[in-house]
Amino acid sequence: MSIRVRFAPSPTGALHIGGVRTALYNYLLVKKLGGTFILRIEDTDQTRFVPGAEEYIIETLKWCGIEPTEGIGFGDGEYAPYRQSERKKLYQDYANQLINSGNAYYAFDTPAEIEAMRERLKNESNQSYSLTTRGSMKNSLTLSEKEVKELMESGVPYVIRLKVPENVDVTIDDLIRNTVTFNTNELDDKVLLKADGMPTYHLANIVDDYLMKITHVIRGEEWLPSAGHHALIYKAFGWESAMPRFAHLPLILKPDGKGKLSKRDGKKFGFPVFPLSWNGETEEDSFVGFREMGFDPRAVINFLALLGWNSGTEQEIFSMDELSEKFSLEKINKSGARFDYDKAKWFNQQYIMLTPNEDLAEQLYPLSIAKGFDVTKEYLSIFAGLMKERVVFFNEFLEKGAYFFQKVQAFDDENIKKRWKSENRPKFEELKTFFSTLNFADPLSMEHAVKEWISTSGLKMGEVLPMLRLALAGTMQGPAVFDMSSLFGLDEVQDRLALAFDYFDSIS
RNA sequence: GGUCCGUUCGUCUAUCGGUUAGGACACCAGAUUUUCAUUCUGGGAAGACGAGUUCGACUCUCGUACGGACUACCA
Numbered sequence: 018m019s020i021r022v023r024f025a026p027s028p029t030g031a032l033h034i035g036g037v038r039t040a041l042y043n044y045l046l047v048k049k050l051g052g053t054f055i056l057r058i059e060d061t062d063q064t065r066f067v068p069g070a071e072e073y074i075i076e077t078l079k080w081c082g083i084e085p086t087e088g089i090g091f092g093d094g095e096y097a098p099y100r101q102s103e104r105k106k107l108y109q110d111y112a113n114q115l116i117n118s119g120n121a122y123y124a125f126d127t128p129a130e131i132e133a134m135r136e137r138l139k140n141e142s143n144q145s146y147s148l149t150t151r152g153s154m155k156n157s158l159t160l161s162e163k164e165v166k167e168l169m170e171s172g173v174p175y176v177i178r179l180k181v182p183e184n185v186d187v188t189i190d191d192l193i194r195n196t197v198t199f200n201t202n203e204l205d206d207k208v209l210l211k212a213d214g215m216p217t218y219h220l221a222n223i224v225d226d227y228l229m230k231i232t233h234v235i236r237g238e239e240w241l242p243s244a245g246h247h248a249l250i251y252k253a254f255g256w257e258s259a260m261p262r263f264a265h266l267p268l269i270l271k272p273d274g275k276g277k278l279s280k281r282d283g284k285k286f287g288f289p290v291f292p293l294s295w296n297g298e299t300e301e302d303s304f305v306g307f308r309e310m311g312f313d314p315r316a317v318i319n320f321l322a323l324l325g326w327n328s329g330t331e332q333e334i335f336s337m338d339e340l341s342e343k344f345s346l347e348k349i350n351k352s353g354a355r356f357d358y359d360k361a362k363w364f365n366q367q368y369i370m371l372t373p374n375e376d377l378a379e380q381l382y383p384l385s386i387a388k389g390f391d392v393t394k395e396y397l398s399i400f401a402g403l404m405k406e407r408v409v410f411f412n413e414f415l416e417k418g419a420y421f422f423q424k425v426q427a428f429d430d431e432n433i434k435k436r437w438k439s440e441n442r443p444k445f446e447e448l449k450t451f452f453s454t455l456n457f458a459d460p461l462s463m464e465h466a467v468k469e470w471i472s473t474s475g476l477k478m479g480e481v482l483p484m485l486r487l488a489l490a491g492t493m494q495g496p497a498v499f500d501m502s503s504l505f506g507l508d509e510v511q512d513r514l515a516l517a518f519d520y521f522d523s524i525s
Numbered sequence: 526g527g528u529c530c531g532u533u534c535g536u537c538u539a540u541c542g543g544u545u546a547g548g549a550c551a552c553c554a555g556a557u558u559u560u561c562a563u564u565c566u567g568g569g570a571a572g573a574c575g576a577g578u579u580c581g582a583c584u585c586u587c588g589u590a591c592g593g594a595c596u597a598c599c600a
Contacts, residue, residue, distance in 0.1 A: 144527090194530070209598095239595070242528070274592080325537085333550090354536090496561085
């Protein structure tokens with residue numbers, strides 16, 4: 018079975034994380050079943066077009082490893098162009114086809130006239146432009162052929178509306194929600210072609226899905242209420258047999274459970290809701306991305322995949338290959354899933370721990386150099402091994418582990434004052450000298466030797482080990498003292514001890 | 526308001542008529558690490574409510590409540 022799916026975002030700004038999940042599910046399904054995945058850009062609203070948004074979408078998909086088989090940014094295929102603005106003429110022809118078959122009509126009402134109609138009907142349950150109101154409006158159904166012709170020739174703006182039939186039950190067979198039924202008496206006469214000659218989503222989407230032979234439409238739940246219209250349009254064109262299967266995905270909700278996750282929530286709750294950072298025209302419209310926060314794309318994908326879908330097993334960590342292997346639309350949940358940032362962080366930590374030290378070192382290297390640290394990849398590799406289970410974000414390696422590359426910048430004075438006894442200074446000087454007898458290549462033997470030394474020194478373990486840690490790292494947190502020492506080497510360790518003991522005395 | 530969708534631990538979820546309702550995140554306690562983290566062990570924590578169907582309902586049906594989406598010449 019070869020399927021054809023599409024991800025069709027609008028270039029109106031940064032692609033929100035829910036959009037990434039929609040793209041992911043499309044990708045996973047096509048990867049599992051085999052077929053074609055098209056990236057189509059739905060830029061029919063010229064007023065909302067944002068420069069850079071298209072590039073953002075492409076970069077996001079690449080970063081996430083969600084690669085369409087064809088489409089904008091990924092090479093043209095059989096059914097190009099894939100940018101709707103470049104297909105304008107096509108939609109006009111199809112809209113006219115609907116006019117000719119009596120399934121659509123011209124409407125000349127001004128926004129003010131429509132507003133007046135709504136005002137008039139504000140106490141009614143249905144105040145839309147629909148079969149109950151179309152008879153009292155200014156359109157080709159109420160005007161004579163001659164009047165319509167005159168209006169059009171005089172340049173009066175008009176739209177083309179779908180003529181929804183009366184009292185018919187339209188049923189959508191949704192892969193996630195089973196059957197959803199609408200009665201046409203409740204559906205409005207949607208605008209198909211706008212006054213500027215551009216199609217609305219409803220027209221463009223169906224024409225393109227039909228022409229591109231799309232077999233499965235996987236999209237957000239916000240489209241479910243208009244799915245009835247979409248079925249009607251397929252029928253109006255006589256394309257019922259080619260109508261794709263629908264799968265309406267549950268929404269990603271705010272953590273506090275009040276509605277769907279929106280772009281503002283990132284700032285409100287303190288986590289990213291966009292894959293990549295976005296620099297909008299204003300501060301308000303600029304956002305930090307998962308990537309810039311230090312997330313591994315594999316963690317983002319894994320987290321997103323499990324937000325509304327599960328494999329039916331207790332496995333939590335999945336590679337993209339495993340996901341596509343196990344993926345199925347039937348296992349997608351019906352209800353919205355709340356965004357859980359803690360879980361996202363947990364996934365990231367898991368992926369950092371899973372990454373081989375050498376790979377981490379490879380990524381850390383340029384960043385270290387940029388920070389002016391004089392290091393080798395070998396050193397970074399050992400460092401990564403020591404630090405990787407202590408960080409959640411990639412960025413934290415060099416922040417939390419800065420003392421691996423430079424002398425301690427900030428000591429934990431509080432802990433030092435609490436633990437340092439100046440009268441023990443001579444003993445610590447002895448210990449410092451004792452370090453020169455140790456085998457720095459073997460942390461374990463160092464530990465044994467030092468503990469042995471402590472037991473004969475008259476000091477307690479708890480008096481010595483924490484001070485060594487504080488001297489080497491400045492903080493009470495971090496890898497094992499002897500792992501650090503081994504990496505630092507004898508000279509560096511003695512340097513740090515000397516510096517630190519003076520400092521300890523000075524603040525005690 | 527109307528239409529449509531939904532409802533299992535705080536959160537993400539398993540269960541597809543018979544289970545001590547399982548797992549994960551988060552939280553708490555303990556062990557390990559004389560740090561932190563990791564890891565391991567343990568703990569608290571759930572079927573919105575009401576009817577019905579059935580020998581038996583978290584699971585099927587209906588109603589109620591609550592939540593959500595949509596209701597633009599935006600997608």
